Amino acid sequence: MADRARDRTATLNQLLLAAVVFALGTFVALGRFPGDAMLFFAGVVVIIVTTGATLIVPWNRLPYGWVAVVPAVDFLAITAMQLAAPDSALGLLWIFPTTWLAGAFGLLGLCGVAAGILGAVALLTSVTGAEPAYRTFLLPLVLLAVAVTSHLGTRRAEAQRTLLAKQSQLLRSVLARTRRQEQVVLEVLDAVDFGVVRLDAAGRAAVTNDAHGRLQGLDVGDAGVRAFRDDAVTPLPADELPIERVRRGESFDDQVVWFGSDSSSRRALTITARRLADSDGADAGAVVVSRDVTAELNALRARDELVASVSHELRTPLTSILGYLDLAIEDPDLPEPVRANLDIAERNAERLLRIVAEILAASSSSPSAVEASLAPQRLDAQDLARAAAEAALPRAATRAITIDTTGLELAPVWADPLRLRQVIDNLVSNAIDYNRDGGTVFVGTTTDGTSSWILVRDTGIGISESDRSRLFHRYYKAGAARRAGTGLGLAIARDIVRAHGGEIALRSTPGAGSTFIVKLPAMTAEGSTA
DSSP: OHHHHHHHHHHHHHHHHHHHHHHHHHHHHHSOOSSOHHHHHHHHHHHHHHHHHHHHSOGGGSOGGGGGHHHHHHHHHHHHHHHHSTTSSGGGGGHHHHHHHHHHSHHHHHHHHHHHHHHHHHHHHHHHOOOOOHHHHHHHHHHHHHHHHHHHHHHHHHHHHHHHHHHHHHHHHHHHHHHHHHHHHHHHHHHSSSEEEEEOTTSOEEEEOHHHHHTGGGOTTOTTSOEEOTTSSSBOOGGGSHHHHHHTTOOEEEEEEEEOSSTTTOEEEEEEEEEEEOTTSOEEEEEEEEEEOHHHHHHHHHHHHHHHHHHHHHHHHHHHHHHHHHHHHTOTTSOHHHHHHHHHHHHHHHHHHHHHHHHHHHHTOSHHHHHHHOOOEEEEHHHHHHHHHHHTHHHHHTTTOEEEEEEEOOOEEEEOHHHHHHHHHHHHHHHHHTSOTTOEEEEEEEEOSSEEEEEEEEOSOOOOHHHHTTTTSTTOOOSTTOOSSOSOHHHHHHHHHHHTTOEEEEEEETTTEEEEEEEEEBBOTTSSBO
16 A cells, blocks of 8 residues: 555656646746856756656566656756756656655755755756855755655654554454454343343434344233233233333333233243443443243242142141130130140130131132122321220230330321231231340331321331342241241232232331331322322
């Protein structure tokens, strides 16, 4: 590429000089020339012939120094033209070869230009015999200044080209490395079995992996596929589809959505969305991860059905056992040692019956099942919380735990009193179980007119971060102690609260205690929900 540039530079420089000389020759031929016309036209012919040779000679195939012959010949030809008319300004044509030599051939070319100019001036002075004057040195000084400027400008341009070449090489290296990293990331994404979609700030898909393509029939944004809530029955509104929530700027974890019109082939995806930010903190889109959990949810449903079936079969014999135990205990002739043993058997049978009841409730506690069993009415959550606290006092007293109800305030709600009392009883019971001996349980209620809150806080052992994410899962029991219980209470409580249109939240610090907050729609003074 450098050779082609040399060939092109020689041609352009020589053509420019030849055009100027040709124009001067035309003016001289048409007018009267105050000097030696033969010597002048000899210089013109030399320049024209040199130009023709420049166009023919393949300079890119010759050693670099040979191209300097062209400006050198031009310099001599211009000198001859200046000798033809010493008082003319034809010496200005030296600018063409001097700038070429000084710019293209470095310091050596600059020195050659200086020597040539001094030699030409000396020659002209000796031929004409004129006394040296300021006019004698003005043109050489101007030519030297132009030559130095050309030399410095060329060096600066070369330095900039070198810098740009290095930067270009660095950018190519960075681009190649970035492409390799992108390829590695895409290969890793294509190897996983869950779908990954990268959405830009406008909500358009920028990156997808193979797994997302395999799940395309269940696409989180495909309007042609019917979507259902996590119960696989309730249709999911279009504005609640995961992709629509992401486009509105939301982030969420593990939203379960069932896709498919046919219930027999319906499949479930658990979907998580995370927002992204650019270097300035502005929204840069989101990453949506989807995973097929159909087999897992079907297995859980089969387990619940099996547990419900077994539990249902256990209730009848347990009820019969309790009935006969009551009859035996009421016998006046029963010896006291036997009565004490039967009392123990009855308490354990009642506890077993409660466990069976909890398992049955959990197996049928989908939102639709809970909603169907509700009998809501206008009530004050303050009264239910106070009754639950009073009922738990004997149990708390055995461990010197204080139940503080000073935070109870008016909190109107539209709820089923039995099911809401079940929620509060469960929260208070857990606050006692996971508290320290001599600790405190705070129970409070309040409202802002739009929502009402029920708060239960303890001073116990707290709940770890790893336990918090699974605390409301069925059959899960938190804490290292793994106290007695089925692990169903909080899962049932959450389903009941959600069936009332509310939500239950947890705040906990390991070693400092936990706070459960139940939020429900408030009841207005006119008897309607706010």
